[in-house]
Amino acid sequence: xxxxxxxxxxxxxxxxKKKSFIIMTLLAPLLFGGFMFVVAWTATKGSDTKNVQVVxxxxxxxxxxxxxxxxxxxxxxxxxxxxxxSVLSGEYDGLLYIPSLDVDSPNGxxxxxxxxxxxxxxxxxxxxxxxxxxxxxxxxxxxxxxxLESLKADVDINTINLxxxxxxxxxxxxxxxxxxYVAAFLIYMFIFVYGAMCMRGVVEEKTSRIxxxxxxxxxxxxxxxGKVVGIASVGLTQFLLWIILTITISTVAGAAFMDTKAxxxxxxxxxxxxxxxxxxxxxxxxxxxxxxxxxLSTAVDSINIPMVVVAFLFYFLTGYLLYGALFAAIGSAVxxxxxxQQFMFPVTIPLIFAIVMLSAVLNDPNGSLAFWLSxxxxxxxxxxxMRVPFGVPVWELALSMVLMVGGFLFTIWxxxxxxxxxxxxxxxxxxxxxxxxxxxxxx
Amino acid sequence: MELLRIDDISKSYSNHQALSNVSMTIxxxxxxxxLGPNGAGKTTLIRIITRIIExxxxxxxxxxxxxxxxxxxxxxxxxxxxxLYKKMKVGEQLLYLARLKGLSRPEAVxxxxxWLKRLDLTEWHGKAIEDLSKGMAQxxxxxxxxxxxxxxxxxxxPFSGFDPVNANLIKDEIFKLRDDGATVIFSTHRMxxxxxxxDHIALINKSEKILDGKKLDxxxxxxxxxxxxxxxxxxxxxxxxxxxxxxxxEIGLTESVVKDKTDGGPNNxxxxxxxxxxxxxxxxxxxxINEIFISKVKGGSHE
Numbered sequence: 001x002x003x004x005x006x007x008x009x010x011x012x013x014x015x016x017k018k019k020s021f022i023i024m025t026l027l028a029p030l031l032f033g034g035f036m037f038v039v040a041w042t043a044t045k046g047s048d049t050k051n052v053q054v055v056x057x058x059x060x061x062x063x064x065x066x067x068x069x070x071x072x073x074x075x076x077x078x079x080x081x082x083x084x085x086s087v088l089s090g091e092y093d094g095l096l097y098i099p100s101l102d103v104d105s106p107n108g109x110x111x112x113x114x115x116x117x118x119x120x121x122x123x124x125x126x127x128x129x130x131x132x133x134x135x136x137x138x139x140x141x142x143x144x145x146x147x148l149e150s151l152k153a154d155v156d157i158n159t160i161n162l163x164x165x166x167x168x169x170x171x172x173x174x175x176x177x178x179x180x181y182v183a184a185f186l187i188y189m190f191i192f193v194y195g196a197m198c199m200r201g202v203v204e205e206k207t208s209r210i211x212x213x214x215x216x217x218x219x220x221x222x223x224x225x226g227k228v229v230g231i232a233s234v235g236l237t238q239f240l241l242w243i244i245l246t247i248t249i250s251t252v253a254g255a256a257f258m259d260t261k262a263x264x265x266x267x268x269x270x271x272x273x274x275x276x277x278x279x280x281x282x283x284x285x286x287x288x289x290x291x292x293x294x295x296l297s298t299a300v301d302s303i304n305i306p307m308v309v310v311a312f313l314f315y316f317l318t319g320y321l322l323y324g325a326l327f328a329a330i331g332s333a334v335x336x337x338x339x340x341q342q343f344m345f346p347v348t349i350p351l352i353f354a355i356v357m358l359s360a361v362l363n364d365p366n367g368s369l370a371f372w373l374s375x376x377x378x379x380x381x382x383x384x385x386m387r388v389p390f391g392v393p394v395w396e397l398a399l400s401m402v403l404m405v406g407g408f409l410f411t412i413w414x415x416x417x418x419x420x421x422x423x424x425x426x427x428x429x430x431x432x433x434x435x436x437x438x439x440x441x442x443x
Numbered sequence: 444m445e446l447l448r449i450d451d452i453s454k455s456y457s458n459h460q461a462l463s464n465v466s467m468t469i470x471x472x473x474x475x476x477x478l479g480p481n482g483a484g485k486t487t488l489i490r491i492i493t494r495i496i497e498x499x500x501x502x503x504x505x506x507x508x509x510x511x512x513x514x515x516x517x518x519x520x521x522x523x524x525x526x527l528y529k530k531m532k533v534g535e536q537l538l539y540l541a542r543l544k545g546l547s548r549p550e551a552v553x554x555x556x557x558w559l560k561r562l563d564l565t566e567w568h569g570k571a572i573e574d575l576s577k578g579m580a581q582x583x584x585x586x587x588x589x590x591x592x593x594x595x596x597x598x599x600x601p602f603s604g605f606d607p608v609n610a611n612l613i614k615d616e617i618f619k620l621r622d623d624g625a626t627v628i629f630s631t632h633r634m635x636x637x638x639x640x641x642d643h644i645a646l647i648n649k650s651e652k653i654l655d656g657k658k659l660d661x662x663x664x665x666x667x668x669x670x671x672x673x674x675x676x677x678x679x680x681x682x683x684x685x686x687x688x689x690x691x692x693e694i695g696l697t698e699s700v701v702k703d704k705t706d707g708g709p710n711n712x713x714x715x716x717x718x719x720x721x722x723x724x725x726x727x728x729x730x731x732i733n734e735i736f737i738s739k740v741k742g743g744s745h746e
Contacts, residue, residue: 006542014531209526213587216493216520217543219512424495426524437457 003218004226011201011230016237025241032242033249050093050121055083058100064132065096071121087112096125103133103140176303176389177362183312183385186239188355191320191381192348194235195327199340201227202331202423211423220420224332225412228324232317239316303389307397311388314401319381322408323347329415332422333430333438350378358386365390374400377407414439446471446626447492447595452501454487461487464501465652467645469595469628474621476641476658477630478732480740483647485630486523489597492628493520505595516545519593523600523630525584529573533564533583536572537590544591551590558586562612578609585613589620596620597628602636614640634733644732648740658732665735668703669728670712676720683715696723 015021054065054075065073073096076083080097087095094113101108109129111117138145202224205211214223330343354373361370365387373383374392380400388397421438428434447469454462462484469475479485490496492503494515503510505517527536534555541551559565562582572580581604589596598617602610617640621627629641637644637658645655654661672678673692678699680686689699705711709727716722730738 003543006539010539014528205526205528208529209522209524210528211526212495212522212524213520213526213540213584214543215495216515216518216522217540424490441457 004222004229007218007223007226008230008233011227012233012237015197015231015234021234021238025238026245029242029245029249032246033252051091053083053086053092053095054098055080055095056098058098060101060103060136061098061129061132064128070124084112087114098129103136106133176365179303179308179389180362180365180386181358183308183389184355184358184382187312187316187319187381187385188351190235190239190316191323191351194231194320195323196344197234198228198231198324199327199331199344200337201231202328202419203334203337203340206332206423206426207335215423220423221416224325224328224416224419228321228328228412231324232320235320236317304391308388311397312385315381315385315404318401318404318408322377322381322404322411323351325408325412325415329418329422332419333425333435335426339430350376351382354379354382357383361386366392371396375403377404380404380407417441444471445469446473446506447628448504448507449488449492450502450504452488452491452498452503454484454491454496454498460650462491462498462647463650465647465650466501467652467655469626470643471626472621472624473643474617474627474629474641476637476644476732477628477647478632478634478637478644478736479647480632484650485647486599488647489520489599489628489630492595492597493518516591517594519588519591519596521584521588521596521598521601523603525581525604527572527580527584527587530571532569532571533559533575534568537583537587540587541590546591554590555586558590562586562616577604578606581605582609582613585616589616589625593625595626595628597630599630600633601629601631602633634731634736637732646736646739653739654735661735662729662732665730665738666727667730670701670703670709671698671724671726671728672701672716672720672722673698673724674716674720674722678716678720681715681719684712700728 049070049072051072051074052065054061054073055078056062056075062075065071065075067073074092078086083095083097086092094111094117097110097112099108106129109126111122111125135145138148205214218226326347327344330340330347333343334340357369357373357379361367361373361383364370370383370387373379374387374396380403384392384397384400417439418435421441422430445468449465449467449469452462452465453460465484465488477485477488487496491498492510494510494512505514508514531539537555537558538548538551541555542548546554556565559568562585564579564582564586567575567579567583572583575583585601588598596617601613601617605613614636617627617629629637631637642658643656644658644661646653656664669687673696675696678686678689678697678701683703683705685702685704687700687702689697692698701712701716703709703712705715709725713722713725716725
């Protein structure tokens with residue numbers, strides 16, 4: 001057992017002391033924080049103002065196109081040909097041509113531009129024309145616009161979770177979705193990145209031939225577990241540092257961003273929330289929509305945070321152990337990273353499948369698809385993390401965890417059978433049949 | 444006193460027999476040459492002794508005890524395929540390997556220091572293995588093998604990759620270790636180093652042990668009554684001896700190899716030779732390990 005400790009320490013220290021680890025650990029939150037900042041910044045700033053020339057031969061839309069931040073409209077009386085020429089000469093970014101049209105079949109509106117205009121731009125223009133035509137039709141049929149407005153209703157449905165203890169809590173699908181997605185993706189990425197690291201470590205030991213020296217001192221199983229656990233500790237270290245650094249950076253960036261007093265749309269708030277910005281910071285938000293603030297705090301309140309954290313740590317580790325052991329086994333069976341590809345594919349399929357199924361699970365977080373996927377150990381780390389923020393019955397979570405433990409014990413056993421033979425094999429062409437033979441082989 | 448006893452060990456892989464019923468004893472304090480052509484089963488035997496793989500049947504005893512994972516710590520093993528963690532520093536690497544063998548940290552640190560000094564590597568202590576020349580890396584690996592002062596040191600082709608100077612350095616270290624009480628198993632197909640170093644040998648061919656014992660006894664057993672005679676005049680096969688070959692020497696004499704047919708010992712043969720030629724030199728031809736090796740291995744393949 002003492003040897004496992006030594007192996008873990010070596011695997012851990014040799015990676016944590018690497019320059020690339022330090023650089024990645026420092027850089028990733030900077031990049032991530034910077035990325036969030038740029039997204040937020042561009043969202044508020046909007047795009048460049050476009051100068052649009054309007055040739056309105058129908059004369060119906062004289063008041064419709066008013067200048068905005070995005071567009072500046074110039075009505076003109078020149079002929080279509082002259083107007084086109086002024087677009088080509090660069091005087092205008094685009095030309096909206098409205099022929100004299102029949103409001104019952106409004107066809108023939110054309111937007112001329114040197115480049116493809118954005119969809120948002122075109123649909124914006126078309127919406128304005130449609131709205132005006134509707135107005136004209138309303139007036140024609142004698143309905144007052146204000147009467148029509150008053151007929152419209154705007155209803156928000158608040159969802160409330162009933163709990164057995166008799167309490168009621170307001171739930172928020174949006175908050176749960178965001179938390180679930182972030183957790184599921186983090187687990188997915190962690191398994192991939194560190195699983196591959198495990199595999200490369202084994203291949204390195206095998207190709208550098210140190211393996212025989214080490215194996216004369218420790219059991220193959222100890223070596224494999226030492227490596228898997230050592231790399232898991234590297235991952236946890238990096239992950240914790242990332243959380244701390246990301247919170248710091250995004251808080252700073254967030255504060256700078258708040259100074260612009262810009263509107264935050266819901267999406268951005270979700271992003272900020274996903275980044276674990278402490279609630280205190282949220283109080284600085286512009287209060288122009290108190291409803292958002294309300295929703296946001298209930299979104300966070302409705303999620304069982306301790307349960308999410310515990311489940312995350314559990315699936316984070318066990319999911320990695322399950323896949324990490326398999327990756328180590330692959331590394332032991334091949335002679336180079338390149339040979340590993342053919343074996344990596346089938347191992348990663350369940351993981352990719354889980355990610356693909358996320359949106360289906362999201363549609364019905366407590367449905368039977370979600371239930372079964374969160375029971376199968378190969379998909380449960382990703383799928384369960386998506387479900388937990390929505391609230392999962394305790395027995396389901398417990399069953400999934402038990403199966404998960406069973407699952408990783410099984411893959412570790414399987415991997416160690418392959419590993420003990422594989423590490424000493426050089427230059428053998430390995431296929432699934434030989435792997436099967438190794439698993440069955442006595443020592 | 445025997446240090447290692449191999450008792451009737453067999454091992455088969457899925458498609459071939461690697462060792463069949465191999466037994467041998469290795470005396471304490473000997474330098475034991477484990478010889479055999481490629482694929483004979485030497486590495487398999489070593490891996491069974493170091494418990495890297497498990498035998499199908501039979502037992503290996505170290506100092507009378509069946510070798511357990513704990514007992515493996517008393518063995519130092521230098522595999523033929525050398526390897527160290529390329530990115531790790533020399534000192535850290537040795538410390539790691541020594542601690543895996545059960546040395547305490549302070550003990551390991553002080554031994555590493557003295558060994559690096561002994562092999563002239565002190566200034567490389569903080570360098571990564573990948574920055575070392577191949578010969579230096581080999582020395583580091585040798586240190587890793589003997590650092591925990593094992594009772595049994597197993598060296599698989601220890602001189603490959605060394606220049607003559609360093610090979611001699613290592614050879615001297617092997618003798619020193621033996622004098623300090625260690626037993627060395629030395630697996631190789633380089634026969635000149637066997638002649639020089641080993642006092643006991645065992646020959647493995649095609650999964651079977653075909654020969655073992657003291658080097659001297661084996662050589663004596665393989666004397667076939669041939670003699671090298673340097674003489675004046677011409678020799679021809681007679682009823683007393685058989686001429687196996689002759690060639691002229693630089694100083695105008697003839698060197699002939701003759702096989703004794705008299706059954707009366709060297710003196711008797713000389714008596715007969717004197718009658719035919721003038722003898723300048725007469726010496727018994729003792730077979731080299733190389734010759735024994737080749738004749739045994741070839742003989743085996745003819746059967």
